[in-house]
Amino acid sequence: MALRVGVIGYGGRISGVIKSCIRALDDTVKVAAITDIRNDEIRRQLGAEAEGITFYDDADRMLDSERLDGVLIGTRCTLHTPMAIKVMSRNLPMYLEKPVAVNLEQILALHEASKRYTAPCVVSFPLRLSPLALRAKQLIEEGAIGRLEHIQAVNNVPYGSIYFDCWYRDFGTTQGLFLQKATHDIDYLCFVAGDRPKQVAAMMSRARVYGGDKPAGLHCTACDEFETCPESPFWKNRQTGLQPGWRGNADHPCCFSVDIGNDAVGCNEDSSSCLIQFESGLQGVYTQNFFARRDAGARGATLIGYDGTIHFDWYTNVLKLTRHHENETVSYKMGSETGGHGGGDMELGYDFLRAIREQKPSRSPLAAGIQSALVCLTCRQSAEQRQFLNVPYPA
Ligand SMILES: NC(=O)c1ccc[n+]([C@@H]2O[C@H](COP(=O)([O-])OP(=O)(O)OC[C@H]3O[C@@H](n4cnc5c(N)ncnc54)[C@H](O)[C@@H]3O)[C@@H](O)[C@H]2O)c1
Incomplete structure (x- = not known):
């Protein structure tokens, strides 16, 4: 039976x-309706x-x-919750982008809305379903490293200037890069560890690398540093700074402006970090950076127990298990045909198809989205207040 999605x-x-992830798996899925402000x-x-x-x-009229x-x-971040609540009130299966709030x-x-919602929801957290994270989880559950005691997780984002040169630079929309970026990493760490954060202590550096005194509204083509700025689309300036082929040579708002x-x-x-005390007593640290470039890109974790260490990284797609x-x-190299986000995007598409065809529960559920958003928000507040904070889970 052909499926109709909105x-x-x-x-x-x-x-x-x-x-790439839904119609590639099932081309009978039909986009029947779209609500957008850019319809034409x-x-x-x-x-x-x-x-x-x-x-x-109007989303209500469509629904x-x-x-x-x-x-x-x-939609962009601030509209995820209000739109999700509209869909949840009709109890329809839903694919929801992150951050969920x-x-x-x-x-x-x-x-609150989730208490009355029984349809499956797939939150767009691909990393947790990537083969690397699933293998790490499996090895931990099999006891390969003993009880997980210590997490050291890193995300050095080699394309980090997108958070300063397009709509992502609007803090009013993103509410910062814990909610925007770390929400993925906090989620996969909780998923792999089978645990949730109890207390966090965070720190952030802002307006030291990006930002500056260039005029508000400045675009590269109007700037007197057009030919020399490493963030300018001029000739090869950007291609040598970002991953090859990434974002081309389009003009864009200045990464170093007051706005x-x-x-x-x-x-x-520019960078931010958090210490995490998990409920079991497990200790974790996560740190993210938005100005590393090229081969310095890294995203993954080192997971250590008394009996062993697991290290994995999505840029190499390799997981290494050392038995102490x-x-x-032992090294595991994941296949190169896995697709976006280390293969996790395709798994999300698969879960959404199973959700709408069979009402099958999602492996990336709404509760995970809510938990991760709450932990990330608490991290930002901890950094602002320079205090350890308990994560205030609702009853
Ligand atoms: N899960 C992931 O790995 C991942 C990757 C990239 C982006 N994202 C998230 O996806 C979201 C969208 O990012 P994007 O890059 O596609 O942005 P985008 O601007 O390309 O898409 C947003 C869309 O929402 C539409 N829109 C705006 N206001 C609307 C309204 N009131 N009603 C209906 N539609 C409206 C816009 O016109 C646009 O088509 C962001 O929240 C981002 O954080 C997630």
């Missing part, structure tokens, strides 16, 4: 998920594909008018 916010991320532009972009899609400018098997939400009010509203913000008005971090009391280290 989309709220048909932007870059969700259109990619639909094409989307119609033009889709061309012939737009025929048969009904466009709405009331269409018979849908499931809904995908791909950006403030405590939204987190609590989502938590990036600062500590007083809020802005995305045997003369042995």
